[in-house]
């Protein structure tokens with residue numbers, strides 16, 4: 465089987481990472497790459513690390529250029545995919561890395577994004593443990609429209625969801641602080657992203673419940689069984705190009721002893737190929753996930769504070785975007801879930 469693939473937003477960071485992984489996927493053949501300002505350029509002139517795709521030229525992002533493929537991956541700015549996908553064949557597998565189809569609540573969309581609301585698609589976080597049993601992967605089988613999670617959301621959700629599903633932590637007082645790399649902001653010219661501004665400095669942003677990922681985290685943790693989910697989430701830009709390190713904490717549920725906590729995460733992730741609970745006393749480094757589709761989770765109980773602490777590391781461009789997109793596409797198409805995806809990262 466060789467399925468034809470189009471990647472929209474191929475000149476950006478997420479599009480580039482999709483292409484790096486897709487180029488080595490045994491069942492997928494990238495035939496179309498699209499861009500906006502860079503349309504007309506050779507792909508390899510804009511993404512010089514993608515030598516194996518030097519035969520491709522970037523074309524405009526339109527329903528016409530994206531039609532006629534088995535699979536379309538979209539890596540466009542928020543608000544740009546809704547209109548385009550409405551025009552694509554319902555039988556085509558469309559995987560959107562943007563936020564346009566993530567939120568089930570139109571009110572949340574209006575409050576945190578604004579503009580036209582195009583409705584929620586099947587959510588592309590296969591390992592999300594669901595209330596009542598099973599994982600989100602069960603819902604992805606056969607899907608033809610998939611919304612890939614936000615990268616910060618993936619890190620926080622994977623850290624907290626097992627404890628919420630098992631009832632060992634409370635869902636009403638969740639706190640997460642994240643160190644995030646600059647590539648999460650896209651390939652854009654912003655003063656705070658200049659090397660001289662951020663290379664020896666760290667700064668919080670979207671402080672005070674304003675980050676647009678807040679309702680998406682709430683949505684996931686509610687699906688895991690949380691009731692009255694409240695999450696305070698603060699991202700911090702740090703001098704690294706890739707990676708997210710999320711420290712997410714929750715109150716121990718009443719009557720739960722420290723010794724009862726760990727088994728919730730062990731059970732949820734026991735057979736996962738990409739999400740790993742680290743041994744007691746070990747905590748992840750972002751560098752150990754670079755280039756890999758893995759999430760590494762460390763867990764501790766602070767008995768004095770009555771809180772559970774999880775530390776989750778991902779590569780924002782792999783498990784946080786492109787890897788999750790391709791993993792979800794594999795599941796939707798009935799292919800082996802890990803096909804074409806890296807378990808190993810690069811080091812140092």
Ligand SMILES: NC(=O)C1=CN([C@@H]2O[C@H](COP(=O)(O)OP(=O)(O)OC[C@H]3O[C@@H](n4cnc5c(N)ncnc54)[C@H](OP(=O)(O)O)[C@@H]3O)[C@@H](O)[C@H]2O)C=CC1
Nearest residue numbers: 473475476477478499500501502539540562648650651785
């Ligand atoms: N970076 C990350 O870590 C993550 C990104 N995502 C999501 O992936 C999507 C892409 O992000 P990212 O790659 O970082 O962003 P980039 O800014 O790096 O890339 C944006 C892409 O979209 C194209 N584009 C820009 N403006 C328009 C427009 N008006 N209409 C159509 N295409 C346009 C650009 O083309 P051109 O270069 O030709 O202008 C480019 O190909 C976003 O929705 C983002 O939220 C999701 C999770 C993590």
Ligand SMILES: CC(=O)N[C@@H](CCC(=O)OP(=O)(O)O)C(=O)O
Nearest residue numbers: 563614615644645646648649699
């Ligand atoms: C450093 C930085 O700005 N990071 C971005 C990451 C967002 C992301 O990539 O996810 P989306 O797909 O929802 O945009 C942020 O925190 O907003």
